[in-house]
Amino acid sequence: MDQREPRDLPLKDRPAIVIMVVHEPLRHSLSNLLQENGYAPNVAANPQEVMQILRKKKCATVFVDCEGIGFYGAGICAKFKVACQYCRVVLLCDKRLKTHRQIIKEVMEIGVYACLLPPFEDWEVLTMVSYYPRIRDI
Numbered sequence: 001m002d003q004r005e006p007r008d009l010p011l012k013d014r015p016a017i018v019i020m021v022v023h024e025p026l027r028h029s030l031s032n033l034l035q036e037n038g039y040a041p042n043v044a045a046n047p048q049e050v051m052q053i054l055r056k057k058k059c060a061t062v063f064v065d066c067e068g069i070g071f072y073g074a075g076i077c078a079k080f081k082v083a084c085q086y087c088r089v090v091l092l093c094d095k096r097l098k099t100h101r102q103i104i105k106e107v108m109e110i111g112v113y114a115c116l117l118p119p120f121e122d123w124e125v126l127t128m129v130s131y132y133p134r135i136r137d138i
Helices: 024-036 047-054 066-072 075-083 098-110 122-130
Strands: 016-020 059-065 086-092 114-116
Touching (some): 024 122, 059 066, 066 075, 086 098
16 A cells, blocks of 8 residues: 555546535535636535545545534544545534534544634635645546
């Protein structure tokens, strides 16, 4: 097994971008932003749809909001990471809310890639998907 860092190798297949965001205005905003910038995000209604997409990819970014984690449980982040070898889970939350702070703590222990706080700036979202590791066999 190759022990080099993923960024050391060239990409063959475009990474997936998946949006599993319960909050409808935020979901539409993310999808529109990504499409306007040349990306083709997949919008998933539930973790099962996310898993179907991730199983076909080795590299992906999944945007999920605290409402989704609150509904399905923090363990879905770990499942996403198992389904996709180089999966980044990006949590969208508001740390001013006590329930969100608890969710942030739980998912950070699982090892999410990033946690974005409002206002969700365009450059922050685009940064999450603009650079991927370069992997030869993906």
